Amino acid sequence: MSDALIQIRNLSKIYKLYQTPMDRVKEVISPTKKKYHKKFFALDNVSFEVKRGETVGIIGKNGSGKSTLLKMVAGVLTPSSGSIDVEGKLSALLELGAGFNGDLSGMENIYLNGTLLGYSREYVEKSIPSILDFADIGDFIHQPVKTYSSGMFVRLAFAIAININPEILIVDEALSVGDMRFQQKCYRKIREIKKTGTVLFVSHDTGVLASFCDRIIWLDGGRIFKEGRPDKILDEYQAFMSYDVKEMEAVTVYKSSDIDSEEVEEDMGQSRPQAFGNGDGFFETVRLINQETEKKSSIVAGGDPIYIDFTLKIIRHIDMPILGFTLKDPLGNTVIVTNTHFEKIQLEPLVANQRYHYRFALEFPYLRSGKYSLDIALANGTYQAHEQIQWINDVLIIVVRDPRPYQEGRGYLVPTEITLEKVN
Structure with a gap:
């Protein structure tokens, strides 16, 4: 029996790009089935697995497919082809405020998020004391979340994601918003999850990746460019990103x-x-x-x-x-x-x-x-x-x-x- 909690096989996500909205209509009604779109591979034939107790960091320049990959693992996006097998309770912290209703209070959003993550109301109620203690936003928990600062948003979102005891935690760059003390608090909790579960996250902070990750996957153009231990990948990645x-x-x-x-070569930026x-x-x-x-x-x-x-x-x-x-x-x-x-x-x-x-x-x-x-x-x-x-x-x-x-x-x-x- 495999000890992998996440298994990804030949995963692709293809988007159809049209030059104009009318081209979409033309394609639908074309009697000859003429194609008016170009295919864009956000992910192209990606395969890997993540074992229990392993923390994997995903790196790559903007547009390389990092967020698309995490959203598909979290079930937010459906693949165009390939398969994703996830074993165990999963919690995801993706885009800031994703899954929150701005008109509802923080407390109401705890229940809403718990439902979206597939947990019963009773289970969420048992988790509320630890969520409130971790978020530490005081009476704001009873205010509409549309009044929250970005820091308060990430505090509550991470508190929900981390305190329902997931076996798989997915984080997409969200911790960069929190203050230093809260970040340290989050990383201590991530270390606890690593003991029995799996963490998959995207970050541009190579120091964090080097400290937490057992393995790095480098995406480029929707494909896995390189994969390996942090000490083999991160220095090369930094030089790659710095050099133009x-x-x-x-x-x-x-x-x-x-x-x-007075002349400025604007293309050099x-x-x-x-x-x-x-x-x-x-x-x-x-x-x-x-x-x-x-x-x-x-x-x-x-x-x-x-x-x-x-x-x-x-x-x-x-x-x-x-x-x-x-x-x-x-x-x-x-x-x-x-x-x-x-x-x-x-x-x-x-x-x-x-x-x-x-x-x-x-x-x-x-x-x-x-x-x-x-x-x-x-x-x-x-x-x-x-x-x-x-x-x-x-x-x-x-x-x-x-x-x-x-x-x-x-x-x-x-x-x-x-x-x-x-x-x-």
Whole structure:
């Protein structure tokens, strides 16, 4: 006897796409049975199973079929072909507010949801104390849910889904709405369900997926692109989602015209770097260069030897120049700060109306896969008292792909070598 609670075989979901509403009518009345639609495969021949006690995360870019898959497992959508076998009590938390009647109170919606999930009124009544305690929304439970905030919505919805003791729990990104404490409360409950049941959920939070999932299924274009353990899939997925060829062509080379020009290449979808300073000089170009190939770099990994290659145009004489760099993560948190003062590099004065070309050589630090931004700055004076000549926020966007296996709690490492050289 199989210990799988969910078995999916050759599952497909096909939608008919019509150019106009009239094409739908034409197809119905056509005497020759002419087709006026195109087929769109939201899911295309997907097969897998989920065992008891297993937590499976579903990842993929928007439109890859994640939500469609969960809705079919939950019974909200019917397959176009293939089969789904589900063994055990199932509870699903899909779209925010799904299954709720906005005009009914929270209490009335508890009974409504219980009925939709197939539970008797008596069973729901026994679960109400634990639902109310978990949701913790006070007297709002007696108010119409249309008056609820999104946070209150997800509190009540998850409290219902989790406290009817399901053997299978399905969650589609809903927990991203709740506050941090409530999320932790939910994850503790999910851990309890994992001991005897099965959890299937969609999330864009790779940290959560790495912590909770035994297996990751990566969907792309309605098909299973890859499947395996989190440490085999997630880093590759992050690099895949971060990397776009056109975008990288736009952000691995900075030119001063990126700020000054009135022309914007809209198809690149890039915000402009922001600069400030006193105008005594400015960065003309900034590039990321691979030391070994001497070519512009698009993706880097920890340990890669790189140059931050840049040219300066000096307007007025700078007696005591300081050059600095700041690397930031996607949330804007500083990962690494360094400058010529820290590195004990003494720069010669910069002469007015001259152009200077420098290369800042370093071994790139080991960072988690993802997208990072680089700030660059030129100042005049001492580290304790200086005037900003030019500081450019997010001058380059760097995609990091860490080739090492995923390690829980892995931290940042500083560069092992930094040198600055003037290029003639």
